[in-house]
Amino acid sequence: MIRVAVTGAAGRMGGRIVTAIKEADGLELAGAVERPGHDMIGQDAGLIAGCGASGVKISGSLEEALANADVLIDFTFPEVTLKNLEVCARLGKQVVIGSTGFTPAQRAEAEKAAAKIPVVLAPNMSVGVNACFKLLKEAAGILGEGFDVEIVELHHNKKKDSPSGTAVRMGEVVAEALGRDYNKVANFHREGMCGERTKEEIGMQTVRGGDIVGEHTVYFIGMGERIEISHRAMSRDMFARGAVRAAGWLKGKAAGMYDMQDVLGLK
Ligand SMILES: NC(=O)C1=CN([C@@H]2O[C@H](COP(=O)(O)OP(=O)(O)OC[C@H]3O[C@@H](n4cnc5c(N)ncnc54)[C@H](OP(=O)(O)O)[C@@H]3O)[C@@H](O)[C@H]2O)C=CC1
Numbered sequence: 042m043i044r045v046a047v048t049g050a051a052g053r054m055g056g057r058i059v060t061a062i063k064e065a066d067g068l069e070l071a072g073a074v075e076r077p078g079h080d081m082i083g084q085d086a087g088l089i090a091g092c093g094a095s096g097v098k099i100s101g102s103l104e105e106a107l108a109n110a111d112v113l114i115d116f117t118f119p120e121v122t123l124k125n126l127e128v129c130a131r132l133g134k135q136v137v138i139g140s141t142g143f144t145p146a147q148r149a150e151a152e153k154a155a156a157k158i159p160v161v162l163a164p165n166m167s168v169g170v171n172a173c174f175k176l177l178k179e180a181a182g183i184l185g186e187g188f189d190v191e192i193v194e195l196h197h198n199k200k201k202d203s204p205s206g207t208a209v210r211m212g213e214v215v216a217e218a219l220g221r222d223y224n225k226v227a228n229f230h231r232e233g234m235c236g237e238r239t240k241e242e243i244g245m246q247t248v249r250g251g252d253i254v255g256e257h258t259v260y261f262i263g264m265g266e267r268i269e270i271s272h273r274a275m276s277r278d279m280f281a282r283g284a285v286r287a288a289g290w291l292k293g294k295a296a297g298m299y300d301m302q303d304v305l306g307l308k
Pocket residue numbers: 048049050051052053054055074075076077079116117118121138139140141142163164165166167202206280
């Protein structure tokens with residue numbers, strides 16, 4: 042049995058992950074964490090998730106929640122994730138990270154911790170989005186320079202980071218396939234007399250509103266034709282199932298940084 046602890050257990054993703062662990066074969070919930078002082082501390086994590094009593098109380102201490110766990114699943118925020126990673130590296134626990142919005146410096150910090158323990162870090166745990174990454178590479182390779190690339194993502198009004206981690210990864214995949222540097226060609230802002238579109242830029246547009254779970258479209262726009270590769274998430278459950286699958290996959294893996302392409306065998 043693989044014993045899993047979950048941070049942000051009372052959050053939007055945390056609850057779905059607690060439920061997905063309960064539904065998975067070979068894994069069990071061993072710990073649940075919220076920030077110290079959170080209203081839900083001391084409550085049963087399964088009851089808060091809506092999947093029935095789990096016997097695991099939400100704790101304000103990561104160390105306590107990890108005491109009986111092999112692996113941590115963390116969907117919180119980069120600053121929190123990095124602190125949690127440090128604790129896991131010290132205690133020799135495996136980690137699955139779904140948090141998004143890492144700066145390059147924060148990403149480098151995560152890589153450092155992953156030299157000590159096996160870590161899966163992915164901006165999107167769904168099979169569909171990971172298939173899209175492959176399709177995008179293929180499409181960009183075929184279409185080449187003749188098509189303008191624009192990426193549009195839509196999310197709920199509580200999302201804190203922009204553009205989404207998934208949209209950034211899509212931009213990186215397309216840029217790499219076209220021999221461009223994403224950090225140089227991504228264009229996040231057009232307003233006023235901003236001039237004609239350059240051939241190289243990749244437009245990154247963000248929409249926020251209501252309860253949209255997550256939608257991503259990459260447009261390849263040519264003269265007289267347009268290709269759109271879209272993914273729409275209908276619920277958070279497939280992200281949670283992906284994270285739980287990654288937690289199972291980590292068993293026996295060497296220290297290092299992995300992503301969902303490794304977990305799904307898509308590399
Ligand atoms: N990789 C993927 O497939 C996906 C990634 N995400 C990413 O996951 C992250 C979380 O998203 P979401 O669940 O919607 O956000 P939520 O805000 O609903 O959840 C985050 C949770 O973490 C809690 N938290 C804050 N600080 C700590 C701490 N120190 N220790 C433990 N828990 C803490 C928050 O508590 P409080 O509310 O009190 O601050 C909250 O309950 C985001 O970065 C999002 O982009 C989301 C979906 C899919």
